[in-house]
Amino acid sequence: MANLPTSPKSQMPLAIDAQIEIDGIGMGVLSDGTPFLTARGLARLCGIQHTSILDIANDWASNRPAITKIHSLLQTHGLTYEEPYTTVVDKGTMSHAYPDGVCLAILEYYAFEAGINRKDEALMNFRLLAGKALRDFIYTQVGYDPENHVPxxxxxxxxxxxxxxxxxxxxxxxxxxxxxxxxxxxxxxxxxxxxxxxxxxxxxxxxxxxxxxxxxxxxxxxxxxxxxxxxxxxxxxxxxxxxxxxxxxxxxxxxxxxxxxxxxxxxxxxxxxxxxxxxxxxxxxxxxxxxxxxxxxxxxx
Known part of the structure; x- marks a missing residue:
């Protein structure tokens, strides 16, 4: 599989720099340049219920086989995340932004590793968005130029x-x-x-x-x-x-x-x-x- 992008660790409070929803997939870019999907957007890409993403987030520190496999996929690409999302406050509302690295690991899980829960939609989207493709897709959709951008x-x-x-x-x-x-x-x-x-x-x-x-x-x-x-x-x-x-x-x-x-x-x-x-x-x-x-x-x- 192609390498997953790395989400930089920032010491500053993060905010949403740009955000859009396309065909029910919420996406955006954080103030440190990290592309993200919303929980509902990620669920839509994977072809699963929104609640399944919430379950993964709630069980992130557990030894559930699915969680263990997702962590293993992240480690294969040199990534670790203490939490699967970044909590941000936008216009007074708290929301969770799932960085592209986490999104691709979860998408890869449902494409190849979820057993009877494997999803053809996840497989199709992973093939389209593996590696830097998801990052570039989000940047393009929100009109974000990482080379010439003032947050x-x-x-x-x-x-x-x-x-x-x-x-x-x-x-x-x-x-x-x-x-x-x-x-x-x-x-x-x-x-x-x-x-x-x-x-x-x-x-x-x-x-x-x-x-x-x-x-x-x-x-x-x-x-x-x-x-x-x-x-x-x-x-x-x-x-x-x-x-x-x-x-x-x-x-x-x-x-x-x-x-x-x-x-x-x-x-x-x-x-x-x-x-x-x-x-x-x-x-x-x-x-x-x-x-x-x-x-x-x-x-x-």
Whole structure:
């Protein structure tokens, strides 16, 4: 048999990057690039009941002959999975994504190894989808290009950064670019920027108040305006170009101290998240994750 593809082990919380259903077969790609099928989609390929896939998942750690054989098929191709699926939350709903490696092992089992439970449909589909064919099929159906793809959850940050990266005049800094490390850290914790979660707006407002109250213009020289644009699919783009403040580079040290000790350390970031929760634009679970992601960070010590 052809080699099964390997599903990479990610340390980041995974999300669904792209998903589609074709002829009752639910499929998609996770944020680490792993193609997957839903339980119902996998069952349809194998020609079996949806409940049979659920039974395999529930018994994954057992010594049932079928489970033992599926594990053996995986090991033949150098694969092991502690669980047969990845649990993901998409639009507030929890679902199970079965990676392509597991799918092909189960499909191979029902094609050749299931005894009286062998399925002709499984045999036909395995012949069509063995090796990389399933992976390539899913990529094609969802329109995913693994060579030139920005994962969906990073796309909005990527698109915003591409518009502001060189927009600030030489000798000055802008808030969005300066807090990019924070946005990346949040993304690695599973919290991604979108049109309703724009932390640089909050940072910019509080920093501007500090700049004025501390009369920092007298210390570092005046701030100036630059054109800040949002990607055209953001609601904020209706008022593009927007005039935003940028500050003398000589004030960077003060900004970083203020950001560490005041915005994060003194609770302004937590207050921002609280307002988002009250406005129902951010789930409380996400806000709690964002706060806890900074709880043990060196910048708070």
């Amino acid at each position: 969906t959850q990073w796309k909005q940050f990527h698109d915003r950064m591409s518009l502001v990266y060189n927009a600030v005049p030489a000798g000055y800094f802008g808030v969005f670019k300066e807090i990019a490390d924070m946005v990346v850290h949040l993304g690695q914790s599973g919290i991604h920027i979108d049109s309703t979660f724009v932390p640089d707006g909050s940072v910019g407002i509080h920093w501007a108040k500090h700049w004025k109250a501390a009369e920092l213009e007298n210390v570092y020289s005046p701030r100036i305006k630059y054109e800040h644009n949002y990607p055209d699919y953001f609601p904020q783009a209706l008022s593009n170009p927007q005039e935003s403040n940028c500050y003398p580079e000589s004030a960077l040290g003060e900004f970083r101290r203020w950001f560490r000790e005041v915005y994060i350390g003194a609770g302004k970031f937590e207050a921002y998240l609280t307002t988002k929760v009250k406005a129902k634009s951010l789930p409380i679970s996400v806000a709690q994750l964002a706060i806890s992601s900074y709880a043990n960070q060196p910048l708070l010590k």
